[in-house]
Amino acid sequence: MTVTLADVAARAKVSPATVSRVLNGNYPVAASTRARVLRAVEELDYVLNGPASSLAAATSDLVGILVNDIADPFFGIMAGAVQSEIVGPGGRAGGERLAVVCNTGGSPERELTYLTLLQRQRAAAVVLTGGAVDSAEHNAAMTAKLRRLTDAGTRVVLCGRPPVPGTGAVALAFDNHGGGQRLTEHLASLGHRRIGYIAGPPSRTTTRERLAGHRAGLGLGEGEGPDELVVHGSYDRQAGYDATIELLRRDPGLTAVLAANDTVALGACAALRDQGLRIPQDVSVAGFDDLPFSVDAMPALTTVRLPLFEAGARAGRIAMGREEPPPGGIAKVRGELMVRGSTGAPRRDGAASR
Amino acid sequence: MTVTLADVAARAKVSPATVSRVLNGNYPVAASTRARVLRAVEELDYVLNGPASSLAAATSDLVGILVNDIADPFFGIMAGAVQSEIVGPGGRAGGERLAVVCNTGGSPERELTYLTLLQRQRAAAVVLTGGAVDSAEHNAAMTAKLRRLTDAGTRVVLCGRPPVPGTGAVALAFDNHGGGQRLTEHLASLGHRRIGYIAGPPSRTTTRERLAGHRAGLGLGEGEGPDELVVHGSYDRQAGYDATIELLRRDPGLTAVLAANDTVALGACAALRDQGLRIPQDVSVAGFDDLPFSVDAMPALTTVRLPLFEAGARAGRIAMGREEPPPGGIAKVRGELMVRGSTGAPRRDGAASR
DNA sequence: CTGTTAGCGCCTTCAT
């Protein structure tokens, strides 16, 4: 029924071994033989059986990419960048590796499940993007799982998430703390004192680091000072909207709102407008990430630009062994403060009118 | 070295076949035996070898998703929706299917290459999203390739792209023509007569259909009437910016700009603003797709909402055989006109001041 | 319900 390598061999009047060598190109084959084989492949419309060759060779050309939400450009950009770097040697058609993008939805269980599935596929490499859930239990499970993967020869790269010690996984961590701090210092230098903070889900490393940076920018130490101007929510627009209403309720005199990311910031902007407040005259707003749409918001969003594409591309190259991992297997990726129209000096009277 | 099914069998004192049956759950096994096997799996930390089982069973749990650009939410939303529907029966961990997301970058060659790669992996199903390149050559190649896939038992679903006759592929096509037409009629009813159109790449079906709808809305027949107010570009923000400048050059008296999609529309808005033109007082702008950020533009973008998530989810279900394909294997997915702040009546004087 | 027996299609030493 389905044409196999043996069929090709028969038609080309060579042994299966020779066909295999031609197809994999990892071995010297006479030009004339190669041509004959290739022609037979054409004529028979032969397509290699991936599972069979993976089984025999004990390797696979699958590369896993874990993301929290593929519909979010934050992850889409990184996933696309990783993918652009995992093409096979020569970039030839057929020599390529396939990216398996796994949508975890931010769930630790699904994250682990997908890693098992990738392990089952004997993935050549795995790239985990974005923040991690930071609980002792999940950390332990992840450590075990990642170690097993690296032990089995799968290269593991963390892109935009903190290192997992003792696993052999390379980490390109975003400087969320520094970014959060710079953002807050920017607002403070403008004269803001009552700054609301819309944080992401409490358990995520990204949330914690950005919030810690914010608090550091405020001059607060660990666990010090009041939290009444911090509201947690998910990383979406609606959460930004709701949190802003809540912050305004807690302190109508707010002069600035710092959001967990740009998407949340857009929700915050919408809420402020619906409350009749002007940006930035009445309330300044800032986001994080600098996604493509952020510059098109009105006014354009002040934010911290994270080099998502570059980081993803680097992760992809490291995963493919085409670039040296950073010393110690850990690199910190800095963000750049982008000051735009959505932040300005606070109103003189200090109280936003509703 | 690596633990195999036989090792588990030995430890559980059963035959390999029994272990396989427990793991696949497709066969009656005594509860006590199952428990014993499961314990052995735990103790040995055994992970099934995917390639081996795919080879033996002649099936795989990989599902391909082809997208033009995974960083674009238009595709990200569909990909995420497909992925949410391809979980295995019971939704159990391990019973899942893996989504292989392939970024074609809009290149016909890469599209074909990825299909071959998926064919090689013996993918259970393939979903192709977004517009296709519409050339005789590529159509022929795609027809051949898709037929081969469906012949091999791979379910193929086209999501947001026109049918490919004679292939057994199910198509959920977006009503781009109708959307384009309604958008233009909306502008016309507002009193606009000089409408610029920023089209996507000329060869894509999406571009052609939307543009044809626009021309129909203008009351023009096929190939009839002047094209001086149509500019082609890629589907990105910069293209929208550049095209708008060009349109303004061609006709400074323009009162409206229709963009190929929302992203392009944002670029158009930026260009208009940079030219000192107000939206919609001087020039109305409309997009297409209704991506999440469109409602946050200022003013909010008038556009055509495409049910991307719903369509992707349906495509996923059909691909998994969990939903009947539409009659004839073809369904048209309609868009909904969303009238928002970016469109309004044209200026009385009819000429935009620069 | 469980064990036995053959392959699935390819890669890879080992020869030649």
Add this chain to the structure above:
DNA sequence: ATGAAGGCGCTAACAG
């Protein structure tokens, strides 16, 4: 540079 042969790890009939 090419051929021969064994096995990668698992599943799918068949028996029992």
